[in-house]
Amino acid sequence: MSLALSTALSASLAATGIVSAVSPAAADSGDGNATVRVVREVNANGKWDQVLEPGMAGVTVVLTDDAGRSITGTTQADGTVKLTPGNSLGGGKYRIEVKNPDKGVLFPGFASLKSNLIDPTVLSSNVEFVDLSGGKNVEITTSFWSPEDYCQKNAPLVAACENPSIPPPDPTPQTRRTLTQLPFNARGVQMPSDAPPNPDQSKALATEADTGTVWGLGYNKVNKNLFSAAYAKRGSDYGPGGAGAIYVTQPNGQTRVWATVPNAGATQHQPDVNMDLAFNPVVGKQSLGDLDVSSDGKDLYVVNLHDRRLYRYDATQSTAAAPKASYPIKDPGCSASGDWRPRGLGIQDGKVYVGGVCSAESTGNRADLRAVVQVFDPITGQFTNTVMDQALSDYRRGGYDGIPCVGNTWYAWTSGRPANQVDFDGVNHACGTGVIQNPEPEFDDIVFETNGDMVLALGDRFPDRAGWALPDFPGFPQTTALNGGDLNRACRGGNHMFVLDAHGGCANNATEANNGGYQDPKVQEFYPGDWGAFGNHQEVSQGGLALSKVETVMPFTAMDPLFTPNDWWTGHGLIWVDRQDGTRLADPDGDGVDNGGAYLNNGFGKARGIGDLEVLCDEAPLQIGNRVWKDTDEDGIQDPGEEPVVGATVNLYDADGNKIGTAVTNERGEYYFDSTVTKNVKPEDFPYGKTYTVKMDNPADFQAGGVLDGWKPTRPNQGDNDQVDSSGETSG
Template sequence: MWNKTILKHWQPLGLGALLLSSPSVYADISGKVFRDFNANGVFDTGASFKEMGMVGVTIKAFDATGAEKASATSGVDGTYTLNIADSADYRVEFSWAQSWLKNGSAGGTSVQFVKGDASNVNAAVSNPADYCQADPIVSTTYFWPLVQDTTNPTLVGVPYSAGVTAPSAEAYKLSSWQDVAPVTFGESKQLGAIFGIAWNRKDNYLYAAAMKEQYVGFGPGGRGQVYRVKINPADGSAVSAPEAWVNLETDLGLSVCGSHGDLANAGYSDAEFDQVGKCSLGDIEISDDNKSLFVSNLTTKQIIEISTADGSKLNTFDFPLNAVDCPNNSTTSIRPFGLSYKDGKLFAGAVCSAEESKDANDLRAFVYRLDNPASKTWTRVTHFDPGVVRENQYETGKTSWEAWRSAWTDAGGYYQGYESPMLSDIEFYGDDMILGLRDRTGDQIASGIIIKGTTINGVATRGDVLCASYDATNETYTPETDNPNACGSHLASGVGRGDGNGEFFWGDGNTSASSHEEITMGNLAVFGGSQLMVGGVNPAYPFGAETANSGGILWLNNENGAPLKTYYLYENSAVSNNSKGNGMGDLEALCDPAPIEVGNRIWQDTDGDGIQDADEAGIDNVDVTLTCGTETATMKTANGGQFLFSNKTNATFMEADESCKITVAAAQAPLDGLSITTQNADGILDNNPVTDLRDSDATSTGEITFTAGSAGENNHTLDIGYKSIPVVTTDVSLVKVADKSEAKRGDTVVYTLTAANAGPDTATGVAVTDQLPAGVTWVSDDSSGAYDKTTGVWTVGELLKEDSKVLHITVTVN
């Protein structure tokens, strides 16, 4: 009996089209790398919100063979050009050295596939600490002199979108400048005097630090207390009352001088007067990862690093006391206060107070950067005379700062002022630095107090806002006191004011008269892309209006220094008594955690090497599933095989540091004729979002396991390659013969089955079905178990070209 079967198997090669059609002419590959502060993937340049280019990013183009063909570095505006000589296919890779810089959300990813004539090949990058939603709550503090133990609001919040440019009713009415009521987070009796505040966006805690503010007094925790309150940033409501979180003095055992009682109605003393700016706490700042809170201890001139997890002391950094910073070579006169944290680095500011020499010419301001926390190495990054661009002071007529003094010596009366600087706050707009200088006298006296028998009926204090431009060559900052055009060119367009020197942020005072030209309180806030927010005295002055003896927030344009809008927090009354003094503390935007996004591409690996080559197309319309725990989300690939899951949009369940997986089911039409390509062909196994860029990461079953990053740590390197199942041609035959042509009952018969493959390819998975005929009984076979006598299936397995296998089956005739 002959039984010949010829089996042939084939699959189509290739699918999809090239990503971009070829034009008749070519141009270089070009685009922009930008800092995407709001994580929308778009380079925003609006009036109230503006993003900027990212300098120093390396961009490389690789051809279809994997050879590097061009390289460039993004310029100061983020633009770049790759010099390409043809319009062929290229893989473009973006890379950077800064560990704090992450792939942006929604924008072009760090690996893109384009033609050699492509433009607008953009890439979004971000520091997660810069992210903020469109309209966050902005928190601040304000003081209630002489009325300490009250329910008056002390820690409050208002929307960033609040504020007006003109009064809606009478110019002198508070309601004319307050378009929405502030939300109270903490009261005077719960907190006392507060300056420094910091926001933990990971745990939704707002921290607030005690301050020595004469005639206001400390809160229940005293001079070394850091408070915290939990807030719902969605609606700006306080989840809990303020709690005494960590006390530097009683919990950490640190020296914090000052009078613990310091009641608001205490009488004047030289000792209390002189403690301002020297005792208790100054500015506070939180690290980019929200794990550390840095507190400026004015007493010991140290910055204390505290764990936000348990309140323990992690480190102590001595502020650099370098005599060369002060003209009189006095380290005693160095008075630190302001802090900032930018791109993984801590910045701390101070002034030379000239309190020993009593010579205003000895005043200086400077900022240090902590470059190595382990060795506690600091680098001075800017140093300047704060009085060079000082404007006219209302009532006093002064255009300079005064040396710090230890006692009040002036006569009483209205609008008393003696301007002496504290470098109270540091912020950044892009790479440029913004400095807040606070008038110390505004924290030493208050309206209505009696000093040495004389009543102070009004206070006139003036802070300042200065800027310093970044010098990338030296990694330092050039202050506008040294270069009037350091942070802008408004002087060139004729907007100089006051003493003729002018300032970049010229909108921090009256724009139509030679008075009230310095109205700020040294408290600043900038979140990614936003305009500068400062606290100001009578903050409607820049708009030609006034609510007498009031205070609030003033918005200034980071592009030209102009005033944008104002919001009034308070006006003079029997309970505030702030007059035109320092009535407010720090400002802080309550930003959400940055989104977490994962993706990126499913592609056809034409050459089957497991690496994404420039000419290998993506596969669209493939269903991709993200699973974290028991929750899942599914989306289809598009735009060249791309897929992206974000916990802000289509995968809200994905949490930071959570174990997740990406899966792709095999039975999908776009994947017909394809199978998973080689996994981890480049030898990188960890799915690292920075280094694991080009290979396929999936197992043979289409699964990638990974751990989601921290907030804003996006992973755009989860790629899956598919190769074509090759065409297989075989010629498999089966021959069956018996050793007897005739047999009677009881005879033994041996069947011989021969399976052969004439090629040209190897046959795999060969199986033969051969049921025994009726009238015989199986006795044995030599298949070693490969033959099933019940089903009659002989599992042959693999047959090489020109190879054969033989099976003998012994039966008896019934």
């Protein structure tokens, strides 16, 4: 908020603008130039973190002189634009205004107090004032952000652990954990799901008795509730809420049924009949898929795998008896309507993204396999467009060396066990019995990188229905299914559609140097860290991932997360990869053993025993600011040549009239209130959803000799541009 003082005083209280002033002058080509960089902020620290915060292209920047003349530029791919007054502008002093490219979704990022504009890594306001006289050049960096991008460092992670209910004589104890929490940096941890909680590393949030088998996870950062969704997996029982259950784990540690999604499927588990073989065909077709909560904590979204609808619930309720609404997820044109299998969710910039696959089950032809992402607008309640539609049969992916059926591509969904498998190169293999990898794609999860790239977790349905080390049954030979998921990245193509890394849409980081020499040269992928350490398992992702945009690495669920010299088989857990080049995180202990992972569960062997992954981020902090200036022409507009007010006291009050923060304007007239940069307000006093008042009410400032002696507030809210006016009004 900008407050301007005139001889009447004008003061400008702006939430992220900066101002200064200059008198009118003729055009002067001797002035220097201003380089403006616009980045997307994520951590609210008032600095440009170059690895985490990419430049924003296509942002409009306006340079204005004291006579009101302007020139306009647009930021390039790296987020920068150079503005040169030349013969069009003059006077030496200028106002820079950076336009918000997406109002209501993006907001001005946190800025820092500064006495000069020397350091471009210190973030400026979206309205800044520069002196380019005498050929001086200035470089500044400003930012926008979405509060949903924020997370605290080393936030807790939660993983869903899935436990077997077969063989029936020895079922999983009801005390075995289903939700496990651990720190974001908990690498090298060996913590099986049936071990006692370790206060230093992981702890149980819920048990088999609380939830049964769950997959999708979502976190309401406003009320700190964690939600989990029931999941259909052969040999792994539902919990007390059945196939449509959504469970809530509250901050007090209690877990209970929160809602029951209707029409989620009626097939029951029968662990004592052929080890639940009859449940095999409904995997991926009944119960629930991914679950997400909007960043404002108001809406919970979940995919019903049975009726293929997106359900929307009021996430603020203690219990949800019924959904607010449900929406059919449109078939994108699969070979048959029954082949459309939506499942994955992601939320970014106020939109909900729903991912699904064309399963090719009706034709058995893997050429019909596709991965599709559609966009849902919560405001209109409509699916608006498709942003990705990619074939899954025409690229080679990692398989499993050493067995006849290696699974080095995707295969059509079935209900049986294949007797033969044609690999990517067209070679037909007899699969026999026992160990097999036969990846059937499902769209498990979606997250977005800060630069807008989409990170996709494609899971493998086959191990969820075929199981681990199961005996021969009529029509289903002895089987040990190996998981074959894939961690993918999709980048925008020339037509603004997302293109998978495997199709050349993103950088190909799959070099032998990046994965110990085991990379198949025919495979393209952004994340070589998704490959196993000893070459046999060339894809280890299990379909869950979580992105904290304030961290340089990203965790995903995987098999064999830990490797030791004598025992490299470690069940299910997490692996961390570098967000820039996709490589696996190096050994954190420096002992030469790659254990940059965490072991969480040993259920189901390598047939997938871990579900979704969620990072528990705090709410984003707030900042109010930023400038007081002298409005010498009393027009209520921040002109480039008008001087700042230095040394004035500004106070912040809550809705009850309590003073919660005090600031004094610096030599550039700036002030800020926040808990993370200036740190003059306590976080607990500055929550979202409240009303705050900024006042210049220090009596000493207005007395004889005070910094505001003889000044009064200028005319507020002048013109049609709220970024450059004065927001202060006389009160009392």
